[in-house]
Amino acid sequence: MGTALIYDEEMTKYKLLWVDPACKIEVPERLTVSYEALKNSGLADRCVSVPVREATDEDILLVHSEEYLEAVKKTPYMTLEDLKEFTLQYGDVYFHPNIYHCAKLAAGASLQLVDSVMTGKVRNGMALVRPPGHHSMRSAASGFCVFNNVAIAAQYAKLKHGVKRVLIVDWDVHHGQGVQYSFEDDPGVLYFSWHRYEHQKFWPQLRESDYDNVGKEKGEGFNINVPWNKVGMKNSDYLSVFCHMLLPVAYEFNPDLVLVCAGFDSAIGDPEGEMCASPDIFAHLTHLLMNLAGGKVCAVLEGGYNLTSLPQSVCQTVHTLLGDPAPRPANLDGPCESALESLHCSRSAHRKYWSCLKHAAEHPSSDVSTKRLKLAEEEEKVENGEEKEKAEEEVWPEPPKRVTAPVRTALVLPDGVSCPDRCKLFSSSKDPVIVNKLRENFPRDAADSDALTTLSSLVALVEKMEKNEICNGLALVQDVSMAMTCVVQHAAIALSNRVLVVCVGDVLVPAHYKEDGTILLVHFSNKEEEQKSKYHIPVCLKKGCSDVSGFMQAVLGLLLPLGYEYDPSLVLLARTPDSGLCDGAWQQLTGLLQGLAQGHTLVLLQEGERAYVGPTASSLLGEAAPSVGKIKAPLLEDVESMEGLRTRLQVDWKLLQTTAPETG
Ligand code: Q9C
Ligand code: ZN
Incomplete structure (x- = not known):
């Protein structure tokens, strides 16, 4: 059973037609360099190439409103001035006469991927698409996104393939608020996102991107946010959140299908994310998901704006989907204090919903006043802060070639x-x-x-x-x-x-x-x-x-x-x-x-x-x-003894920490 790769050059055929500093990073080359890297490394040839299709109105309406769809449908016929004006009603996005066509292909590619995996044609796969999807909402474009590719794919999987539980892992550096809104009250879709947040100062600056947004009504507990309040997060921070938050909950949830909002702006060098995780961390993130849902993992490209780091990260992901062993992860020196604080808050917010987190430490200082204080502290630092170097100028070693043993x-x-x-x-x-x-x-x-x-x-x-x-x-x-x-x-x-x-x-x-x-x-x-x-x-x-x-x-x-x-x-x-x-x-x-x-x-x-x-x-x-x-709650005695062991060992093994030092 193979790995599907879905790509069509047509999705490179739209671009920003005017000056907008917020949008200039979303370029067609994002796709071409990624695909070229897959071809040059021989990875593309090892995949099953699956054609894209256009998502139908019916598909798009699974997530979006009729009014919004009708409005987007008119964009191919607009003049430049009309397009600019149409764009103005949304945030950080641009329209182009060909973007509606591409957005249909991007959503359709995600559906082709779900079909290929659900029918058993392949085990897993990746779709390289533009425009991305996770920011777009029922009736609005946002953050370079027109249609919510992954949200549509999740609904489609439930409807067309009878999938009961879908796990969406959003490792893009931005919060996929569109995905969150789509499934807030749905216990059949578990949405996990980590994102640059900086106490609500980073785009899209939403209160509801914080850790205490856990979903509503029947979907309470099925929305997991891990906000990063500092830039520069590293491999250890990412692995720590996977081991202590995402994976335990994911195994308890027991999904039938895993969709990944695979944005690579969370890797080093990205001008948006300003994080420091190496491209090979995506090999591990992918690997760690591949034993869920019997291996049914569909990765759909979202962000990623550094044209060196993006293709490296894409290759690491596809390599792993193909079953090649991951390289040894470098510099795992334990999570930073800010990451531990975020982990602690998220675990604490989800204690009551997941038996694997029942023993998680309560977070004592998660009230509003403390957050205000922190906000003020950060502001001060920014004011006193000296000019820091640009993330794009960061250098890192190219991931070593992954040689497969004979x-x-x-x-x-x-x-x-x-x-x-x-x-x-x-x-x-x-x-x-x-x-x-x-x-x-x-x-x-x-x-x-x-x-x-x-x-x-x-x-x-x-x-x-x-x-x-x-x-x-x-x-x-x-x-x-x-x-x-x-x-x-x-x-x-x-x-x-x-x-x-x-x-x-x-x-x-x-x-x-x-x-x-x-x-x-x-x-x-x-x-x-x-x-x-x-x-x-x-x-x-x-x-x-x-x-x-x-x-x-x-x-x-x-x-x-x-x-x-x-x-x-x-x-x-x-x-x-x-x-x-x-x-x-x-x-x-x-x-x-x-x-x-x-x-x-x-x-x-x-x-x-x-x-x-x-x-x-x-x-x-x-x-x-x-x-x-379906796994039931572990024995209380075992939970307690394991927690005791973890606490004793965390002095020597930093990746065992689950709380920040001063609050834990
Ligand atoms: N400094 C995705 O990654 N803000 N979208 C740009 C420029 C919008 C990102 C601000 C970022 C949208 C799919
Ligand atoms: Zn992003």
């Missing part, structure tokens, strides 16, 4: 266990150097020739992963604990790299294991265990991993942020038969962890767990994990 998934299996499709059976001729080393380290087990063969294969496999000849692997072994010890020793000591070890169930933690940071061990079980250091983290769940909601909460709120901050070069994932973890949650775990270490994951399963080979291999191949279904 083998995606290699399997080490005992005789008689068949190898799943698209995987490669791995058998190493016993390397005498490896064998000797194993004999030294494991004299007892080395007596067993089968065990020795398996262990030497594992070591050889890890070496091939290090060289990127193999992306990931899976082994059925006699003794998970032993195999784990062996691989850890080899990988961490011989190759002196960081290894993230994730254990599910009762695995014996190697006694002689060093606490020097070469290994980070996260162990999920139902046994109370002492936390020995910042590198040895037992996560105890009352009912073990059989409680899916508790387990997913721990994965999203503890394991992912730890993993991202640790930035391993290898992930070792081990599971024992007694773990109690269901298929779905296991596949989610396996899928999500591939965002780390460039996808270099080695999974160890006990020999008896043959039934798990297929599902595990499918996750390692990059197929979307099935949804874990």
Whole structure:
């Protein structure tokens, strides 16, 4: 199952015809440079090219009023003077004789994308469109947007494909107020947006873009705003909000379809956003959404005005949609204080709607007077502020080429266990150097020739992963604990790299294991265990991993942020038969962890767990994990113990923070 790419040159055929500083950044080249970059990198050829179509009146009326549609319909026949005047009734937008045609194509492209994904023609996809959509409202154009492409697509998916729950993730740097207004009272559409806000001083300067706008009536709790009150937000700030706000709620919501308002003005260099996230962060944002809704992710271009950063970000997104492992994220030094403040406020505002946030700290100072004070403080700073350099002049390294390993998934299996499709059976001729080393380290087990063969294969496999000849692997072994010890020793000591070890169930933690940071061990079980250091983290769940909601909460709120901050070069994932973890949650775990270490994951399963080979291999191949279904509230005890663990660890692991220092 492939990735759709929808693009038509026709959408480059309108532009600003007069002088307007607010609109001069919205240029046709935005689309041409993005598409060229996809072609030059070979990504476009790997996608399924789907033609655009014009949205019909009926489609457009799903979101917009008849009066507005009729008014826009007249614009192709207007004179320049008429167009200017027509434009004046709206904010930060321009009209052109061909924009109505393009707006129909932009909305139609989004619908073609939804059709392709919902009918199973492709797994996911991206539509490169102009004009963008998320600012346009029922009866108004706004912020370069004419028709609300994504809002129309969401309504269409519900109506034409019977989709019950749609998640809209708006990672554009502006607030998509048009999307918010469209679904404010609709519990079937969960809208998430982060946006430059600066205490309401940044366009569109709406009170209702703040964190306390949570939706209304039946839709209460289904609108999530994370306002950025400072510029310069970085990768850590974005990942932190994904791990601690969006993802837990998204998994609880359990969408049937994910739409992304994919604006790239939230990346470094953008003159509008003035943020500092690197283009490769979009690989991770995309990856983290790809195990929701069975992988049905439709990304539709919104903003993005730096003609260097925009195509880089678009390529990162499409690369990931195609299933290529994400690059290791750089500079994850923890979220800034202002981001934590925003996160804290949003989590607090949503506590009463989502059981995953029930334990979130209340925000003590979210009343109006405090906000006024902050507003005044900011104003002062602006007045005293010296001239800062332009965002467009910012320089950053080009994201490194994403080289795909020739083998995606290699399997080490005992005789008689068949190898799943698209995987490669791995058998190493016993390397005498490896064998000797194993004999030294494991004299007892080395007596067993089968065990020795398996262990030497594992070591050889890890070496091939290090060289990127193999992306990931899976082994059925006699003794998970032993195999784990062996691989850890080899990988961490011989190759002196960081290894993230994730254990599910009762695995014996190697006694002689060093606490020097070469290994980070996260162990999920139902046994109370002492936390020995910042590198040895037992996560105890009352009912073990059989409680899916508790387990997913721990994965999203503890394991992912730890993993991202640790930035391993290898992930070792081990599971024992007694773990109690269901298929779905296991596949989610396996899928999500591939965002780390460039996808270099080695999974160890006990020999008896043959039934798990297929599902595990499918996750390692990059197929979307099935949804874990409607998850209920986790056990209060577990929530409390996890929160205790998170609080203790946040001193050492900054990505675990969920509150700003002075208020938390
Ligand atoms: N400094 C989208 O990104 N304000 N629209 C421009 C110029 C309007 C952005 C002010 C920004 C609209 C889709
Ligand atoms: Zn934008």
